[in-house]
Amino acid sequence: MDLSYSPEDIAFRDEVRAFLDAKLSPEMSGKVRNGQELGKAAHDEWHTILNEQGWLAPNWPSEYGGCEWNAVQKHIFEMECAQANAPRIIPFGLTMLAPVLQKFGSDAQKAYYLPRILSGEDWWCQGYSEPGAGSDLASLKTKAVRDGDHYVVNGQKTWTTLGQYANWIFCLVRTDPDVKQQEGISFLLIDMDTPGIEVRPIILLDGTPEVNEIWFTDVRVPVENLVGEENKGWTYAKYLLTHERTNTAGVGYSQAGLSALKRMARAEVSNGRPLIENPHFAARLAQVEIELMAMATTNLRIVSMAAVGQAPGVEASMLKVKGTIIRQEINDLARRAAGPYAMPFASESVEGDNAPIGPDYAGPVAAQYFNNRKLSIFAGSNEIQRGIIAKVKLGAMG
Amino acid sequence: MNFELTEERQMLQDTLRRFLADRYDTKTRNEILESDAGLSADIWGQMAELGIIGAMFTEDQGGFGGTGFDLAVVFEELGRAGVVEPFLDTAILGGGLIAALGTDAQKALLDDVIGGTHHLAFAHGEPTSRYDLSQVQTTATANGDQIVLNGRKAVVINAEAAGTLIVSARESGGVGDEAGISLFLVSADADGLDLMGYPMLSGGRAAEVMLNDVSVPVSARLGAAGKAYPAIAERAAAASVALAAEALGAMETATRLTGEYLMTRKQFGRPIGTFQALQHRFSDLLIELEQVRSAVINAAGHLEREAQVRDLNIAAARNLIGRAGRLVAEDAIQMHGGIAMTQEYELAHIAKRIIMTDHRFGDTDYHLERFIALSAA
Numbered sequence: 001m002d003l004s005y006s007p008e009d010i011a012f013r014d015e016v017r018a019f020l021d022a023k024l025s026p027e028m029s030g031k032v033r034n035g036q037e038l039g040k041a042a043h044d045e046w047h048t049i050l051n052e053q054g055w056l057a058p059n060w061p062s063e064y065g066g067c068e069w070n071a072v073q074k075h076i077f078e079m080e081c082a083q084a085n086a087p088r089i090i091p092f093g094l095t096m097l098a099p100v101l102q103k104f105g106s107d108a109q110k111a112y113y114l115p116r117i118l119s120g121e122d123w124w125c126q127g128y129s130e131p132g133a134g135s136d137l138a139s140l141k142t143k144a145v146r147d148g149d150h151y152v153v154n155g156q157k158t159w160t161t162l163g164q165y166a167n168w169i170f171c172l173v174r175t176d177p178d179v180k181q182q183e184g185i186s187f188l189l190i191d192m193d194t195p196g197i198e199v200r201p202i203i204l205l206d207g208t209p210e211v212n213e214i215w216f217t218d219v220r221v222p223v224e225n226l227v228g229e230e231n232k233g234w235t236y237a238k239y240l241l242t243h244e245r246t247n248t249a250g251v252g253y254s255q256a257g258l259s260a261l262k263r264m265a266r267a268e269v270s271n272g273r274p275l276i277e278n279p280h281f282a283a284r285l286a287q288v289e290i291e292l293m294a295m296a297t298t299n300l301r302i303v304s305m306a307a308v309g310q311a312p313g314v315e316a317s318m319l320k321v322k323g324t325i326i327r328q329e330i331n332d333l334a335r336r337a338a339g340p341y342a343m344p345f346a347s348e349s350v351e352g353d354n355a356p357i358g359p360d361y362a363g364p365v366a367a368q369y370f371n372n373r374k375l376s377i378f379a380g381s382n383e384i385q386r387g388i389i390a391k392v393k394l395g396a397m398g
Numbered sequence: 399m400n401f402e403l404t405e406e407r408q409m410l411q412d413t414l415r416r417f418l419a420d421r422y423d424t425k426t427r428n429e430i431l432e433s434d435a436g437l438s439a440d441i442w443g444q445m446a447e448l449g450i451i452g453a454m455f456t457e458d459q460g461g462f463g464g465t466g467f468d469l470a471v472v473f474e475e476l477g478r479a480g481v482v483e484p485f486l487d488t489a490i491l492g493g494g495l496i497a498a499l500g501t502d503a504q505k506a507l508l509d510d511v512i513g514g515t516h517h518l519a520f521a522h523g524e525p526t527s528r529y530d531l532s533q534v535q536t537t538a539t540a541n542g543d544q545i546v547l548n549g550r551k552a553v554v555i556n557a558e559a560a561g562t563l564i565v566s567a568r569e570s571g572g573v574g575d576e577a578g579i580s581l582f583l584v585s586a587d588a589d590g591l592d593l594m595g596y597p598m599l600s601g602g603r604a605a606e607v608m609l610n611d612v613s614v615p616v617s618a619r620l621g622a623a624g625k626a627y628p629a630i631a632e633r634a635a636a637a638s639v640a641l642a643a644e645a646l647g648a649m650e651t652a653t654r655l656t657g658e659y660l661m662t663r664k665q666f667g668r669p670i671g672t673f674q675a676l677q678h679r680f681s682d683l684l685i686e687l688e689q690v691r692s693a694v695i696n697a698a699g700h701l702e703r704e705a706q707v708r709d710l711n712i713a714a715a716r717n718l719i720g721r722a723g724r725l726v727a728e729d730a731i732q733m734h735g736g737i738a739m740t741q742e743y744e745l746a747h748i749a750k751r752i753i754m755t756d757h758r759f760g761d762t763d764y765h766l767e768r769f770i771a772l773s774a775a
Contacts, residue, residue, distance in 0.1 A: 134735055136665035159736050204739050205746035206599075269526050272574065280763045332724070335753075339528040340553045342757050345599045357596055357606060358525065358552065366599050366757075370750065373731050374739055381735060383675060 003297070005072070013076050020084045023049050029085040033260060035364035037208065038087055040123070040165045046087045047120045056118060057094055064102060064114050071307035075300070082252025083259070090162065093117040093124035097170050100187070100236050104228035113189070127157040127171030127190070127214060128237070135384050137172070138181040138234065142216060144173035144188060146223070151175075151188060153196075153219040159378070163199055163212035167192050176231050187233035189225040196220075204374075206367035207345065241380070248316055248379070249299045249323035254292050257330040261285065264337045264361050275337060288329045295322055314392045317385035324375040324382060331369040338362035401695070407471045410453055410463075414472065417448060418479035424744045427480055427601075431747070436603035437483045437559060445483070446514025454489040459497040460508050466701030469636060470643040470694055477647025480747050482601030484517070484556035486644075490636050492518025495564050495581060498629045499621030504583065507562065519560035521551040521584075521607045522630065529760040531634055532576045532627060536609060538567035545619065547582060547590075547612040557605035558595045561586050565609065569624045576627040581620040588612050600750035631705065634759050638712045639701050641755045642694045645723050648752045649690060652730040653683050655745050659734050670733075679729055686722040693718045706775055713768035719755075720762025727752040 005013065028046065031038055050056040058074045060066025069077065081089075089095070098117055101109055116122040133140040142155025153173055163169070169190050176184030190197070196219040201209040228236055265276035265285065275281050302315045312319075335342050338361070346356065346363030356363050376382045403411060421441065430438050445451070453468050455461025463469075469490065476485060493511045496504055496518075510516035527533035536549025547567050557563060563584045571578030584591060590612040593605040621629060660671030660680060670676055697715035700708050727749040731738040738745045756762060 129736070132664075134665060139665070203741040205741050205750065207741065268528070270528055271530065278763075280766060284763075328728075336756075336761055336763065338757075339761070340523055340757055341525075343553055343598045343600070343754060344604065345597045357594070366754070369753070370599075370746075373728065374736075376732055377735050377739065382732075386675070 005076075009072055009076060012073050013080060016077055016080045017084075019053060019055070020080060020086060023053070024084055024086050028087060032085040032087055033256070034360065035368045043087060043090055043165075044120055047090070050089070051118055051120065056089070057098070059095055060098060060114075061102065064098075064110070065118050071303045075303045079252040079255070082250075083256050085256055090123070092126050092161075092166075092170075093122060093168075096126060096240050097124050100170075100227060100240050103239065104187075104236050106224075108224070109189075109227065122168050123162075123166045125160050125163040125166035125169045125192075125212075125214075127160060127169045129159045130156060131158055135381055137237070138185070140172055140174060140185065142171065142173050143177070144175050144186060144221070146175075147220075149223055150220040151223060151226070153188070153190065153216045153221055155216050157214040157216075158202070158211075160199075160212045160214050161210060163192075163214055164201060164209065169214065170227075172233050172237055175233075179231070182234040184231055185233040185237070186230050187227040187236045188221055189227060190216075190219065190221050194219050194221065204371060206371040208367075208371065210371075242311075242316070248320035249295060250327050250375075251292070251296050251299045251323065254295070254323070254326050254330055257327065257334070258289060258292060260361065261330055261334050261337060264334060264359075264365075267359060267361070268337055268339065281333075281337070284333060288326060288333065291322075291326050291329075295319075295326060298322075314389045317380075317388045320380070321376075321382045321385050321389075327375055328369075328372055331365070331372045334365040335369040338365045342366040403467075403471065406462075407467060410449075410468075411471050411475060413448060414445075414450060414475040415478070417445070418475060418481065422479045422481060424742075424747075427482070427747065428742060430482060431601050435559065436597055436601065437556075442483055443514045445485075446512065450485065451489050451493075451514060452512045454485070455493065455497060455508070455512060459505075460512055466636070466639050466698035469640050469701070470698040473640040473643035474647040474650075474694070477644035477649075477751065478651050480601075480648065480651065480744070480751055482751075484519075484559070484602060486637055486640050487520060487556040488516075488518045488560070490640055491520035491633055492560070492562070492564050494633045494636060495520065495620060495629060496583075498632070499581065499626065501617075503617075504620060507583075516561045517556060517559040519554050519556040519563050520633075521554045521557065521563045521565045523552050523554070525550060525552045527552070529764045530574070531630055532574050532579070534566050534568045534579050535573050536565070536567040538569045538580055538582065540616075541613070543616055544613045545582065545616060547584070547609045547614065549609050551607040551609070553604045554593075554607045555598070555602060555604045557593050557607055558603055563591075563607065564620065565607075565612075566626065566630065567609075571624070578624045579626050579630070580623050581626040581630070582614050583618045583620055584609075584612060584614055588614065598754070600754035601747065628705070631709075635705075635708050635712050636701060637759050638716055639694075639697050641758055642690075642697050642712075642715045642719050645719050645752050645755045646687075646690050646694050648748050648755075649683075649687055649723060649726045651748050652726050652745060652752065653680075653687055655748070656680060656683065656730045656733050659737075663734075676733055679733060683726050683729060686725060690719050690722050706772060710769065710772040713760075713765040713772060716760060716765040717762055717769055720765065723752045723756065724762075 054067055057066045058069045062068045101113055130140050144151040144153045169192055171188045171190055172185050173188050174184055175186040196217040198215040200213040202211045204210050266274050268275035270278045302312050341358030341362035342365055344357045452461040453463040453472055456464035524535055539546045565582045565584045566579055568578050569580045590610040592608040595603055595605040597603050660676055661669050663670050693715040697712045700711040730745055731749055737743055
């Protein structure tokens, strides 16, 4: 048992830190720290910086331009980026679609799409959920009917994150309605410029247009845009979801959030003293930090397993449940720390060029608290995760 | 022992509930939320006509209610419908302070307040005062027969709509002293008064209020010089009763919406309300709701008692409701899933109302500390 990083790991960490020091601008990290919307241009900028460094695709094999890091290095990179308030890497192309293409795509698909993901030429979004198919994803109804060299797609996808920026969408569609649900689904790549596609923004409860509805009306998709075999899409989707569920703990985000929270609690005054010295607040802060310390080690234990080739199973579900509880608790404490100044609806459109209404850290905290309710809902709700844990563990005992 | 509403209050509740069900649906409310004013003058006028503002004043003050239970009945209904109009600010805080401390001449303003034609705002909190009612740095300095006000007031709800602001300022003593705080009636068009307005996350509008050499006559002082604190504390207690009742009403709506959703939303071929994991969570919400209802009754029933007993019961209610409110708001969203994350769905607004009550007149932790201190007293 050794809790410390090896000298090689520490050297790698220092290299990452030096890179972030040099390349991550204070404007960009400041926006991330304050929970401000980045927009497409800033995301593209960071994407390009990482690509030029060759650090954009830690999970890809080197033949496709990945960086061949081991599990510990990937972990260090993710943690350092989160703690430095680097923009999150938009995952849809890089960490969701790419592994599916690499495993199941045709040579032509790999040769065409993978470089465009790295270059940032394509912004992908995910067409999975539908109004009637959320936790029960396999009940999806968007259908694709073969017509000569095309599939004709009709239906509706929803909760499509940042779909307004995307020029491509990967979709699960029903190609056979007459078999068991899971056996009639295919995985299609669709150009968002194809006639018949309509993107409608959904405004979330914090006022942000983060997700969208995507409507398909007689959308003609070339058959070569089918990934793998027809009606095998569920297998690919499950493969994708296992990739989506790595780094589900969000330890780096929680650590960055906790640092920001402590800064707030030192600046806020309660009963004439810094809020961080208030016994009740300090106790709550300590409790969440204690949870996070244990979670960080749980996360490392799973990273170590992955480093020797053991794929995480239910552990990914466990990390997601506990990790999101911790992140949401930090959001709740930040909201409380802001006091009455949590009430204003702060946004660039409201404040314009004026100074923030209250302390600059107070503006976004309540909106973030509400926005991050999504953490326990998306990517397999915490109820679905608990179901998976019970099914696997109890199943092994029965 | 009798937990029934009086006939009058039952009528008030029925009238208000019917009116809001008819006139304050999700579409109307969303239009109000999007509007520049952040409130509906039309709805305000109609509710004044129904006597809703009058219900928050005693007969002596020109109303027909004014007790803790009157406030609770009204605010439970306002909370149930997710109403964003500033009844708390114009009636309970502004109107209540004038009624408690005003001269006959000053109280003449209440006719227009109760009639729905004059808005008020209580400009008390300051940028670093958090929830501490005695932290007043704004100064009031005598200058002949005038008094000059200087300072900044933070998150003053309804400041832009108000014809008159009730501004607290210090005439003597240190920043945290209860003694030395006075209240002044300041007309919205006074020279040196500047507002920086903004919308709030859960609806309605507030403003930062800057007072730069605002000069008012001595006759604008509300009550005796330096002695306003007890009345401020009493109105803060009344505001807490209202906020507690509002949270109760909103939690009832959140729970109703969740129950309806659980029984209509189907996944895996059946209503999700047939899954035991969700059934148990839903049951917990109902159990909490009963606790909250009782906490509101305790708070409302002690509003007219001496300060220590009053504030102990109010601190207990606000702490309990802060905890239960968070549970209900978060679990209602969670059990709905994505749909509750959308701005246009009713629950999103209701959840925000529940959570944001925790940021007025003390949050859950503040009231825990208050309770501990008052229990020891």
